[in-house]
Amino acid sequence: MSPDTLMLFAAGFGTRMGELTRSRPKPLVEVAGRPLLDHALDIARAAGVARIVANTHYLGEQVATHLAGSEVQISDESERILETGGGLRKALPLLGPGPVFTLNTDAIWTGPNPLATLRAGWAPARMGALLALVPVERATGHSGTGDFSLSPDGRIRRGPGYVYTGAQILNPAGIVTISDEVFSLNRLWDRLLDEGRAFGVVHPGGWCDVGRPESIPLAEAMLGAADG
Template identity: 60%
Template sequence: MRDAPEALMLFAAGFGTRMGALTRSRPKPLVEVAGRPLIDHALDLVTPLRLPRVVANLHYLPEQLAAHLSSKAVALSVEAPDILETGGGLRHALPLLGTGPVFTLNTDAVWHGENPLQRLLTQWDPDRMDALLICIPKTQAVGHKGAGDFILDETGRAARGPGLIYGGAQIIKTDLLSEVEDSVFSLNLLWDRMLETGRLYGAQYGGAWCDVGHPQGIIDAEEMIGYRHV
């Protein structure tokens, strides 16, 4: 098994229901922030890594995303007839991703500062970790009002609890996917098993981050990166 990830999964299959009218006729990854689709902001983080395999999963209005990605080096994993959630979607895409650990990246956030994928790569230690999650301090999570998801000890080992916010980027080993019987499941199921064995870790992000899961998130993200409409 490879020690360092050579593939990345873009999660792009969701319905984007919290976006309301903005996603009635287009998938959420094509909603624009600062004049560019969300998925292009995500690809800006991916490109510098020069990974041999990048995959996006599609379900809602897949033809639009497929057309947008047709000129980019992104393989497509179409989920039909059912959407498979993060865990099921990742397992469905394994033939395209290959073996070994992979990056996963949500496509509904905007980042400002260091590249979170580079931070993950710097701190990844496969001897100790089965997954390494990017975690955002509350003061750097623009517009976020939740209590947080994880607490990290001095070594970076994670426990669930109010504190840091999961930012939607990680490196994860895929071995445990084969042990799940359900076809539709969340990666939280794998994280819970890793928590039990003490092999779930987090890396704190040093920049600012904004979840763009709802219309206000577009405004917040544009203010965060200093974008001005003309």
């Protein structure tokens, strides 16, 4: 079954953005004149996702106001930020059963829609997670050697070579067995990696990690080149 629901992660503090997030949440930081959140929503809507849920915490009322009147539902984490795993679990009643897309809001993309790429590669009988990756040399605005290595059969392991882009399809069934309230999705990934059910697919277009102020002009240049 292909997912038709999406979790937008929009609750983080954005501390690496410095002054840009002192009075506004990172999802509302602008790239090319539009908030990062709107760039992410463009991807979700273009992929035909039927239901979108965004979690909020830091300055979350600004995100909620920005989304007011849209189809996006809010999973409010104002009392306590729950990280990616806890945040997804809290949002599951809004998302409904079955596999879900998740998408971070701090990246800019060019090329094919990454959610469409994930949907085309999803094979639920053998996959618990399918992560969109880019090779290190094409990870604009990102430092380090990568998060995963990619096998010829599409399975991933921890190691250098490819960067996780913040987009995936995930079967969240195992999340209910994690007792902690606050936890990262890395906990679920580790189980799936051990089971051989974690896979990756390479995004063929551009991707820029917009986690720091100096990444904004990089992202804008990437968008400009794609438009040109």
